[in-house]
Amino acid sequence: MSTDPALRPFVAIDDVHYRYGDGPAIVDGVDLTVQRGEIHCLLGRSGCGKTTLLKLAAGLVLPDDGSVSIGGEALRQPGQHISFVFQTPTLLDWLTVLDNVLLPITLKRRPGAGDRAAAADLLERVGLSDYARHRPFELSGGQRSRVAVARALIGDPVLLLLDEPFAALDALTREDLQDDLLRLCTRTGMTVLFVTHDIAEAVYLGDKISVMSAGRLIDTRDVALPRPRHRDMRYAPGFGELCRQVREVMDVAAGPHASRRHAG
Amino acid sequence: MKARISSLLFFAALLAVWEVFCRVSSVPALVLPPPSSVLATLWSEIVSGRLWPHLGVTAIEAVLGLVVGALVGIAGGILLSESAFLRQLLGPYILASQVVPKLALGPLFIVWFGFGLTPTIVITALICFFPLLENTLTGLESTEPSKKELFRMLGASRAQTLLRLKLPGALPVMMAGLRIAAVLALVGAVVGEFIGGRAGLGASIMAAQSIMDTSLIFALFVVITALGIVLYQAVCLLQRIVLRRYPQA
Numbered sequence: 009m010s011t012d013p014a015l016r017p018f019v020a021i022d023d024v025h026y027r028y029g030d031g032p033a034i035v036d037g038v039d040l041t042v043q044r045g046e047i048h049c050l051l052g053r054s055g056c057g058k059t060t061l062l063k064l065a066a067g068l069v070l071p072d073d074g075s076v077s078i079g080g081e082a083l084r085q086p087g088q089h090i091s092f093v094f095q096t097p098t099l100l101d102w103l104t105v106l107d108n109v110l111l112p113i114t115l116k117r118r119p120g121a122g123d124r125a126a127a128a129d130l131l132e133r134v135g136l137s138d139y140a141r142h143r144p145f146e147l148s149g150g151q152r153s154r155v156a157v158a159r160a161l162i163g164d165p166v167l168l169l170l171d172e173p174f175a176a177l178d179a180l181t182r183e184d185l186q187d188d189l190l191r192l193c194t195r196t197g198m199t200v201l202f203v204t205h206d207i208a209e210a211v212y213l214g215d216k217i218s219v220m221s222a223g224r225l226i227d228t229r230d231v232a233l234p235r236p237r238h239r240d241m242r243y244a245p246g247f248g249e250l251c252r253q254v255r256e257v258m259d260v261a262a263g264p265h266a267s268r269r270h271a272g
Numbered sequence: 273m274k275a276r277i278s279s280l281l282f283f284a285a286l287l288a289v290w291e292v293f294c295r296v297s298s299v300p301a302l303v304l305p306p307p308s309s310v311l312a313t314l315w316s317e318i319v320s321g322r323l324w325p326h327l328g329v330t331a332i333e334a335v336l337g338l339v340v341g342a343l344v345g346i347a348g349g350i351l352l353s354e355s356a357f358l359r360q361l362l363g364p365y366i367l368a369s370q371v372v373p374k375l376a377l378g379p380l381f382i383v384w385f386g387f388g389l390t391p392t393i394v395i396t397a398l399i400c401f402f403p404l405l406e407n408t409l410t411g412l413e414s415t416e417p418s419k420k421e422l423f424r425m426l427g428a429s430r431a432q433t434l435l436r437l438k439l440p441g442a443l444p445v446m447m448a449g450l451r452i453a454a455v456l457a458l459v460g461a462v463v464g465e466f467i468g469g470r471a472g473l474g475a476s477i478m479a480a481q482s483i484m485d486t487s488l489i490f491a492l493f494v495v496i497t498a499l500g501i502v503l504y505q506a507v508c509l510l511q512r513i514v515l516r517r518y519p520q521a
Binding site: 066068094095098100101102112115 | 416419421423424427428432437441443518
């Protein structure tokens with residue numbers, strides 16, 4: 009590992025092992041690095057251990073072996089400047105949309121005018137400025153996910169961790185939210201670790217993709233698509249080819265029968 | 273609206289059948305008084321002013337028992353939810369306190385607290401605290417794990433997690449417990465008066481029984497039912513106010 013701070017990875021997961029109780033290893037010797045400002049997608053089938061790896065990167069669980077460091081500092085508890093977006097939006101029904109976005113602030117101190125302005129600005133950026141006084145149960149699934157993203161971005165976190173945040177949404181809404189996320193991350197230059205099981209989502213969002221299977225990282229590759237990304241890219245031959253290559257890696261990991269399965 | 277009218281018509285029909293049955297059958301009024309007699313007795317109790325002090329005593333016992341039981345139940349539910357040690361230590365005793373027939377404790381409470389409001393309030397509180405304890409515990413325990421993880425990520429303290437996540441999340445379940453407790457509160461107050469009350473609707477029923485005034489017993493049933501409905505509706509109103517920010521089921 010380089011000693012030059014500029015070249016040192018921002019997120020460094022080093023030979024990390026984790027198991028629940030006496031069960032089998034969920035994360036089994038993973039090495040993963042994410043450079044500052046990079047959007048790194050962690051791709052894998054359900055149950056491959058990617059959510060656990062994300063929680064290890066968040067400090068929500070601590071490794072049995074190995075180490076996790078963020079910005080050069082070992083992580084021993086949930087990091088202060090790390091934001092996490094869960095599979096479900098995890099909004100508090102009894103708070104307004106604005107108060108949900110302000111939650112990370114109000115847990116620390118009384119929010120000031122600047123905080124309120126920042127929350128309003130984030131809501132505007134995710135297209136929900138008209139819904140600030142609404143309550144989460146009055147919103148659609150896509151709108152709730154947008155609020156969760158806005159809440160994760162308040163306070164300018166240095167690292168954003170997302171655990172399949174758009175998995176439950178319809179395809180069109182999911183694409184809209186992916187564009188929103190890219191726009192917001194580009195604006196702030198934030199480092200992102202994004203967990204998904206959707207190959208096209210990983211290719212569209214990521215600078216890098218790591219493929220995970222049975223608790224191990226089996227492949228890490230750069231995504232050779234220019235930035236900024238736009239939705240026409242999804243239909244370009246290069247995009248489809250990248251998806252196919254990633255799929256092959258996943259099929260090889262899943263065993264000899266996976267690639268022969270077909271619908272109908 | 274149609275259902276409500278049908279319900280009222282059904283009630284009127286029941287009263288009519290009851291009245292006719294009493295008039296044509298040879299059942300003595302001492303056993304089953306006709307509704308007209310019950311209404312006349314009720315009216316007489318109202319206009320004479322004899323009813324109001326008893327109604328007041330029972331209402332105070334029910335409300336105070338409900339409030340005390342609810343507060344103890346909520347506090348107990350929070351303590352048991354936050355401490356696995358306390359849950360293991362106190363769980364069997366709390367269950368025992370509910371399994372034992374609480375009315376059998378009445379004579380003991382009279383020895384401890386004397387006659388009057390206190391033993392009845394204690395019995396009522398003992399009956400009311402369990403639904404609140406159970407529902408508070410259930411509500412707090414059913415906090416979504418991902419929301420608890422969110423609060424951990426946000427660096428929330430244990431008190432913040434309790435006050436700003438778990439308790440607000442548990443509030444709908446706790447209010448359901450309060451609705452059940454409101455119904456039980458009146459049962460506790462009236463039956464508590466059976467044992468040691470000198471005033472109140474339960475004590476009045478015992479007095480009416482001793483003079484074989486069946487019409488008065490029925491009239492007091494009507495008053496107890498009305499009081500129960502008022503108490504229940506008051507709790508429903510409180511629930512609507514408390515849960516106004518929540519999704520309506």
